[in-house]
Structures are given as C-alpha cells and as structure tokens.
Amino acid sequence: QVQLVQSGAEVKKPGASVKVSCKASGYTFTSYGISWVRQAPGQGLEWMGWISAYNGNTNYAQKLQGRVTMTTDTSTSTAYMELRSLRSDDTAVYYCARTTYYYDSSGYPKTYYFDYWGQGTLVTVSS
Amino acid sequence: DIQMTQSPSTLSASVGDRVTITCRASQSISSWLAWYQQKPGKAPKLLIYKASSLESGVPSRFSGSGSGTEFTLTISSLQPDDFATYYCQQYNSYSPSFGPGTKVDIK
Numbered sequence A: 001q002v003q004l005v006q007s008g009a010e011v012k013k014p015g016a017s018v019k020v021s022c023k024a025s026g027y028t029f030t031s032y033g034i035s036w037v038r039q040a041p042g043q044g045l046e047w048m049g050w051i052s053a054y055n056g057n058t059n060y061a062q063k064l065q066g067r068v069t070m071t072t073d074t075s076t077s078t079a080y081m082e083l084r085s086l087r088s089d090d091t092a093v094y095y096c097a098r099t100t101y102y103y104d105s106s107g108y109p110k111t112y113y114f115d116y117w118g119q120g121t122l123v124t125v126s127s
Numbered sequence B: 001d002i003q004m005t006q007s008p009s010t011l012s013a014s015v016g017d018r019v020t021i022t023c024r025a026s027q028s029i030s031s032w033l034a035w036y037q038q039k040p041g042k043a044p045k046l047l048i049y050k051a052s053s054l055e056s057g058v059p060s061r062f063s064g065s066g067s068g069t070e071f072t073l074t075i076s077s078l079q080p081d082d083f084a085t086y087y088c089q090q091y092n093s094y095s096p097s098f099g100p101g102t103k104v105d106i107k
Helices: none
Strands: A003-006 A010-012 A018-025 A033-039 A046-052 A058-060 A068-073 A078-083 A092-103 A109-117 A121-125 B004-007 B010-013 B019-025 B033-038 B045-049 B062-067 B070-075 B085-090 B102-106
Touching: A003 A092, A003 A109, A010 A018, A018 A033, A018 A092, A018 A121, A033 A068, A033 A109, A046 A068, A046 A092, A058 A068, A078 A092, A109 B033, A109 B045, B004 B085, B010 B019, B019 B033, B019 B085, B019 B102, B033 B062, B045 B062, B070 B085
Parallel strands: A010 A121, B010 B102
Antiparallel strands: A003 A018, A018 A078, A033 A046, A033 A092, A046 A058, A068 A078, A092 A109, A092 A121, B004 B019, B019 B070, B033 B045, B033 B085, B062 B070, B085 B102
C-alpha cells in the first residue's frame, strides 16, 4: 500500500532553517511528483510547491521563492523540503503528498490532485 | 493566481441530513477540481477529483458536480464519521490552490 512517512516535529529559532523528509513506499517513486502543503494552526491548507521525482523539476509558490528548496533522493525514495530564514508565521504542520503530473502544450509541467498524504510534521518557530 | 472561495464556512447538520457545500473559482478551471476531507490532527483525505470522480474507497454518499467556476460537494445522508472540514482545490493552474474550508459540525 502507498505510504508517505514524514520526519518528526521540529522546534527552530527565527532565522534558522528546517529540513523535513518524506519517505515513500508502495509505489514507483519516480513515476510521480511530491507536493508540499502546509497548515498554520487553526488555518487552511497552503500549497508550497512540488517536485518531480523523475527529473527533479520543481515549481514553488511565489511567496516562498528564494526560501524553499525541494529535493529528492531516488535511491531511498525520499523527498525533502528545506525552508530557510524561518519566521514565526512559518509555524505550521507541513505535509507531503503524492501527485500525478503532466506536461502541457507549452511543455511546462502541471500537477493534478494529491491522492496520498504523509502524516504531517509540526514545525514550531519560536525564540 | 486563481482564488477559491467556499460557502458556507460552517455548516451545522444532523445525522441523515443531505449536505451541500459550494466552491467557486475566480476564473474558469474547467473540471480541474478536487475535494478533500480533513479531521482534527489528521492529514487531508482525497474524496473527489476532476469535479465528479469518486476516489476509490470513498463511500458513494459523497458526490461532486460542476464545471467552470462553480462546484458542489454533496453528502446524500450525513453519517457520524462525516463531521469534518472539507476543502476544495483547483489544479487548473501551475500553482494549485485551496478553498478556505467548510466545517461540518453537529447540530
């Protein structure tokens, strides 16, 4: 069965970086993408970006450009999300989710919906 | 960016009720819409994709409809397990986006 297992909770100080992992199993890792979605306490869902596990192509949400990096390690079927220059409003539960994607007529990758999700990783940013 | 709205933000209902949640997009997204259910402390769960396709294993009391800019999620007969928050999500653009959520609670 498809499973995405994320790393444990983190507490960071403002200005620091955090790297969250997401280990996939039960499917061919390189046939899908991994998206990252976060949820601040009591708030809704915010898409952060995604990465193709096949070729490492990425697309990041504009508001996070320059602070976020998504990578994959195909040898261990693991995806990573690193967020730098942390602020208090980055405090959230971070989820990874499997996504199918395709290349549109302009040759740019587009993702579909998110069919399997990790259990979430709480990142707390506090001085 | 495509903005998503949902109504109502909160819905109080009883077991057995028919429940309808509306999701609107700021521009046409064709049928590129998904619905998720989220319970407290848990990850979202995919219910519906491509506006009306039921994800495998999801009970048939859930259904989705709509296209363009207006969509609905219907629960035909609300069950105790259905009290949760529901989110719509568009994937028409390069930057997917979610609606703000609709909380379904017990009347």
